[in-house]
Each structure stands twice: as C-alpha cells, then as structure tokens.
Amino acid sequence: MLGMAASTSPLKHRRPGAHPAAKGKETPIGRKRRARRINRTLAAAYPDAHAELDFTNPLELLVATALSAQTTDVRVNMVTPALFAKYPTAADYAEANQAEVEEIIRSTGFYRSKAANLIAMGQKLVTDFGGEVPEKLEDLITLPGVGRKTAHVVRGNAFGYPGLTVDTHFQRLVKRMMLTEETDPVKIEHAIAELIERREWTMFSHRIIFHGRRVCNARKPACGACPIAFDCPSFGVGPTDPEEAAELVSGPERDHILRMVGL
Numbered sequence: 001m002l003g004m005a006a007s008t009s010p011l012k013h014r015r016p017g018a019h020p021a022a023k024g025k026e027t028p029i030g031r032k033r034r035a036r037r038i039n040r041t042l043a044a045a046y047p048d049a050h051a052e053l054d055f056t057n058p059l060e061l062l063v064a065t066a067l068s069a070q071t072t073d074v075r076v077n078m079v080t081p082a083l084f085a086k087y088p089t090a091a092d093y094a095e096a097n098q099a100e101v102e103e104i105i106r107s108t109g110f111y112r113s114k115a116a117n118l119i120a121m122g123q124k125l126v127t128d129f130g131g132e133v134p135e136k137l138e139d140l141i142t143l144p145g146v147g148r149k150t151a152h153v154v155r156g157n158a159f160g161y162p163g164l165t166v167d168t169h170f171q172r173l174v175k176r177m178m179l180t181e182e183t184d185p186v187k188i189e190h191a192i193a194e195l196i197e198r199r200e201w202t203m204f205s206h207r208i209i210f211h212g213r214r215v216c217n218a219r220k221p222a223c224g225a226c227p228i229a230f231d232c233p234s235f236g237v238g239p240t241d242p243e244e245a246a247e248l249v250s251g252p253e254r255d256h257i258l259r260m261v262g263l
C-alpha cells in the first residue's frame, strides 16, 4: 500500500532516462546542488552510517582496513578480536611469526600477502614512526599494503580528518548517480571532493556505501523504493514498481527507508 510520500519520495521521480544528467544536459552548478541534495537525503536515510569495521584505536582500524581488501567487513570483524588481542601494538606485528598471523586471518583470503604486509607494516611503524600510526596521508601511504583508500579510512575515522573513501561500492554508486565520468579512483575522489562540502566527505562516503549495500545493489537496485530516485539519472535500472522494489531493500534501516518513501 502506498502512503503519503515524503519530499524525498521516489513517487516524485522522473521517467527513466528523463533526468537532465542522463541526457548530458546538467550544468556544473546543477550537479553540485544535486550531489549535496543526495547527501542530505542519504543523511536522513542512514542517520547511523559509520565505518562497519570494528576498532578501538588507529592501529586496529589500519589493520582491519588492510584486511578488508577482497572480503567483507563482517568477515574481517570475525577475525580481528583474536588478532588485536594477540598483537596490541605495532611492535607486536613487527615481531610476529608469519605462520601464526596467517592462521588467524586465513578466512579473509589472500592471507599470505596480508600477513606479510601486516608484519612489514608493523616494522615500518616502529622504525619510521615511533610505533604510532601517522596522521598524514603522505606518511600513511608509505606503509606496506596501504593505499589512498585505506589511508582515508584511517584519517577520516580514527583521526577525524575529512576523507572520501573510494571503494568499489562508492565507484559504482557515483557512476550510477552520474556525479562524475571519471573511472580512476583518485580522479573520482577529486571530482567528488569538488561537489561535496569538505566537512561532509567522511560521512558522505559512509552513506554512499550504506546505500550501495541496502538499496542500490549491484545486480538489482531497488529504484522504486529509493529515497534519492528523484535525483538519480539511473532511476529505472532496477525495478520501479514500489512493492517489488521494497522487497529488495535490506538492512536494519529497511522500515525507516520504506516509511521515508511512503511505503
């Protein structure tokens, strides 16, 4: 049953393909306004958006993020309690036995190279940074296995510096929303940084990633139950029928999202 539509309701959507961005007719200021509106709507949809990796300090987040390559945050959260208990400091990783680390992190995949990276990372933290996780981007990316994505996650969530986390969900979503034509992650990061207010970068990343997991799924996005349908030029790539789309929405925010779109 359809109820009253919120102002962000997909009931107020455009015909598939009718969005100015889908026709290549969006102005730069129009795109910026739309990106900020999307951010505000996603903030209302996911008030609890956060990094889904469990951690209590910068080192734990650094390690968890390094482990999250090619696997899910849920799987990483299953191995990190034992890992963090056994290796509480950078020096502990620096001196760790590779086979023992591998055994703990095995289920996260690519465990040999991940274990080697964790040990090398511990060694570099000890030799170059006094055993502490550095805060600067240029320092973080010198650590083995740490790229810009991991560095931004750590800076944004452990140190509070605004940062855009361009992971696969983020790339897929901003492409679908036609917020940038760039395909290279660093160029995507810079393009989105031009659109979204700096103070919002970290939370925008979390919201986009939450949305990609709960509503805008890779294979079958729930367009007919999507809070940002009005602002999405790709509306229609998934089912537009509200009842059918509602079935595709998942996660703890499901009821809240469906209420938001008037379902």
Ligand code: SF4
Residues within 6 Å of the ligand: 176, 177, 215, 216, 217, 221, 222, 223, 224, 226, 227, 228, 229, 232, 233, 234, 235, 236, 237, 238
């Ligand atoms: S679910 Fe559909 S309308 Fe919503 S962001 Fe994804 S593609 Fe766009």
